[in-house]
Amino acid sequence: MNVNMWNHATTQENVEMLRARGVKIIDPAEGYLACGMTGAGRLAGQEDIVAAVREVLKTQRDLDGETVLVTAGPTCEDLDPVRYITNRSSGKMGYAVAEAAARRGAKVILVSGPVNLEVPAGVERIDVRTAKEMHRAVVDRIANTSIVIFAAAVADYRPAEQRAEKIKKSDAPLTISLEPTTDILTEVAKNKGQKIVVGFAAETDYVAENARKKLSAKNADLIVANDVTAEGAGFDHDTNIVTLFSRDGRDLALPKMSKSEVAQRVLDEIVRLRSVLHGSAALKRSGV
Numbered sequence: 642m643n644v645n646m647w648n649h650a651t652t653q654e655n656v657e658m659l660r661a662r663g664v665k666i667i668d669p670a671e672g673y674l675a676c677g678m679t680g681a682g683r684l685a686g687q688e689d690i691v692a693a694v695r696e697v698l699k700t701q702r703d704l705d706g707e708t709v710l711v712t713a714g715p716t717c718e719d720l721d722p723v724r725y726i727t728n729r730s731s732g733k734m735g736y737a738v739a740e741a742a743a744r745r746g747a748k749v750i751l752v753s754g755p756v757n758l759e760v761p762a763g764v765e766r767i768d769v770r771t772a773k774e775m776h777r778a779v780v781d782r783i784a785n786t787s788i789v790i791f792a793a794a795v796a797d798y799r800p801a802e803q804r805a806e807k808i809k810k811s812d813a814p815l816t817i818s819l820e821p822t823t824d825i826l827t828e829v830a831k832n833k834g835q836k837i838v839v840g841f842a843a844e845t846d847y848v849a850e851n852a853r854k855k856l857s858a859k860n861a862d863l864i865v866a867n868d869v870t871a872e873g874a875g876f877d878h879d880t881n882i883v884t885l886f887s888r889d890g891r892d893l894a895l896p897k898m899s900k901s902e903v904a905q906r907v908l909d910e911i912v913r914l915r916s917v918l919h920g921s922a923a924l925k926r927s928g929v
């Protein structure tokens with residue numbers, strides 16, 4: 642490519658967009674170009690191309706022997722046979738984590754709220770609808786897991802009463818009473834033993850403070866905090882912007898990247914924590 646074409650804002654914005662979607666780009670080499678100009682635009686050297694392809698194809702199997710349970714998506718809390726309370730989660734973040742963990746060698750169980758996504762290859766999916774069903778599914782499957790990652794946006798409250806008939810419209814205001822749901826993460830983390838427990842924190846303000854509070858209040862090993870009001874972060878986007886708050890005091894702020902890339906970085910941090918907390922041996926701990 643001509644150097645001016647390569648450096649043009651439109652080309653660079655498109656390249657950045659591809660990078661954000663997880664596409665690996667091999668930058669052009671610099672030098673004398675066919676058009677007679679000099680600069681960036683030459684086909685990259687064979688060795689650079691081969692090295693980049695090797696890097697992409699390198700399959701990390703650092704989760705071999707682990708059983709990872711991931712929650713993903715929203716929950717729906719019924720009010721009556723017609724209406725329910727839910728949230729904006731698409732499941733993309735949790736599914737990316739499940740897919741990445743399976744690629745890295747783990748046996749993966751994905752407990753998923755209602756979403757419109759394909760089950761990632763090699764992943765066992767359990768479909769649930771409500772917070773109560775998600776809680777049940779997690780408790781039923783938790784025994785043989787070594788890593789549990791809570792990416793789902795679970796309803797904190799559900800209608801105290803579920804009507805059997807459709808609530809009739811009237812001119813009077815309607816008050817709906819809500820009751821808290823069980824915090825699944827907190828319950829699992831209470832008796833986590835050697836398991837590594839990871840939560841996500843969907844925040845709109847005081848992100849770091851709230852995330853650190855959740856890390857200790859929920860007894861998690863890692864909290865992945867996202868400011869869901871930031872451009873390109875949180876619900877339904879293909880990208881996310883997260884900071885990882887680890888139990889051993891490390892905070893890692895990541896730039897905007899694809900949810901697949903975020904998933905890899907979260908797993909990298911889990912692998913690091915695994916060796917900090919339990920030594921470097923793989924945690925092949927069925928039944929722990």
Ligand code: PMT
Pocket residue numbers: 712714729730731732733734735772791792793794795796797822823824825826827839840841842843844855867869875876877878
């Ligand atoms: O699904 P996407 O569209 O890709 O969007 C991704 C996401 C924004 C949903 C994801 O990145 C995210 O932030 N997930 C957590 C959302 C959330 O419920 O955060 P929270 O701060 O309210 O909860 C903290 C943690 O407790 C979470 O790990 C949550 O799964 C867990 N929790 C919360 C309530 C509950 N009753 N049980 C739980 O286990």
